[in-house]
Amino acid sequence: MNYLLLSVDTLRYDAISKYLTPNIYGLLEGSVQFTNCYSQAPCTIPSFASALTGLYPHEHGLNQKENTALPEEISYLPEVMKERGYKTVCLQGNSQLDNSFKFNRGFDIYMCQELCRKSENGGLAFPSAESISVHTRSLLDQLNSDFFIWANFIDPHCPYDSPPYYEMLDLDLLPYTNDLHEASQYRPEFFNLKQNKKIKLSELERKYLYSRYMAGVRRVDQAIGEIMHHLENSDLLDETVVIFFADHGEEFWDHGDDRNSEDPYYRGVDHGHTLYNEQIHVPLAYKLPQNKGEKVDSLVELRSLYRVLTETNCNSDEIIKVSKSKEAFAEHLLYGDERKSYINKDLIKTIYNTEDGKIEAYDLKKDPKEINKLESIEESLKEKIKEFTKAGSFNNETEEAEISDEVEERLRALGYLD
Structure with a gap:
């Protein structure tokens, strides 16, 4: 059996719909999908670490705020799969999961820096969904069997700079400001609201910003469709378990509304600052060979993914039994109080x-x-x-990640460093 993990950084559960994301929606409908899955953290590093180790953030010690690395003594899913004889490859779209943070452990090939490039105007350009899709399909052809591939998409993440082709609004009809218009074409860093906390947006501009976010989601949706069609056309679909999930969501003024607040808890946009559902309610689904799909409303923690892939044969009954939980916990320490x-x-x-x-x-x-x-x-x-x-709590003595200047630049572009 082969395993293909398709994850999307910053994907709200409610951003998925039949008409706006038809490929993701179709994938979920044909899978064992959990409608009440909760991430263990509202930010990337601790969330993915929990999903791939089965531990809570305070147990594995990665809290993102201190740039900590994955401890060597902790069991890590890619290493387990490699020990079982799988060819392990990661196509990593998010620089936060660079080798510096030890997420490359257990992978025969871990592509992260190689996928990043400079944009035409000299700024940073992160791997696009198209790039991840092309590389994933190529790997499927090359490896063909006994593979464990993790492809992580970052397009929905700020600075929300996906091409206008994927947007839902007619930009020519929007009376947004000249600054916003300029930013949409030349300065995508404008949309990194972590670095532009004093920017005040009108209601229309807020809708425009959300449309930029959804542009990234729709861009990933197209890539997911390409990959799934490739699996089907190459006769790999009946031999591959496809796992689809997100690390966390994104707030767009669901709770906070004070951009100038000293407490990030009230700023209203971004992630990593609250534990409300827009940030921790995430999709989780297992597309199984020759299975028509099943919707499960039981409570599930995202960290169950580790146990499913290490303790079961990935049939629907086992997946549901191992995944179902009587409780779900989450925690964070990125902005504000713990x-x-x-x-x-x-x-x-x-x-x-x-x-x-x-x-x-x-x-x-x-x-x-x-x-x-x-x-x-x-x-x-x-x-x-x-x-x-x-x-x-986050008082564990966890190894500090050694971050290169290049990685530091990418983290700053994503808004995690001032």
Whole structure:
């Protein structure tokens, strides 16, 4: 059996639909898909580390804020697959997962820096969905059998610079500002709102910005379609398990609305600053050979991916059994105070600020957008989130990543360094 992991950086669960992302939608419909999957962190490094180790962020120690590297003693999915005789290759679109952070462990080939290039105007250009798609299809032809391929797309990530062809709005009819117009063509770094916190956008400009985000999503959707068609045409689909997932989502003023707030929690756009659903509710699906697909509404943690691929033969019953959970936890320490979240089997969600001790709760069945806080919180829920907090924090002595000047430049372009 072959394994193909297709992941999308910064993909909101609700960005997927039948008409805007037909290829991803079709892939999910033909898969064992989990509709209530939650990432263990709202930012890339700790989230992917959890998915590929099966551990919570405070257990593997990668918190992104300190540029920590994956500890050698922790079991890592690509290494497990290599030990089992698979040819392991990664096409990495996100510079955060450069060799510096040790995500290359276990891979025979790990392409990251090789995929990055300079843009025509001298700025940074990250690997496009088209590039990842071309390389993935080429690898499928070359390897043909016994492969473990991870292709990670970054197009939805800021600075939201996908070509206008993929946009949903008629740009010629939009009365956006000259600065915005100039930025859309020549200065994509304008859209890196982490570095431009004082920019105030009108409601129309906010919609335009979201359309730029969706342009990246639609760009990935086309690439996913190309890869799936290639699998089918090369007779590999019946011999390959395709796993589709995202590391985290992206906020577009779902909760925060104060761009100038000193507390990143209230700035309203970006990721890594809250544990609300727009940032941690993610897609997770397993496309199995000769399986018509099944939708599972049970609660699932993204970190279950590690156990599924290391402990099961990837049939639907085993996948569902191993994946289903009575609870889901998430945590982060990228911007602002450290927070923890806990969701129980009834989809009651609590968010705990470990600095000031405040707890908020939501009923996700009735209020999936987390607009109305519950007036009262059961003591058992409070105890559970505090128990998780006591289990560990980001105080582990984790190896610091050695970052090159080139990687530092890419991280700055993505907004993770000032």
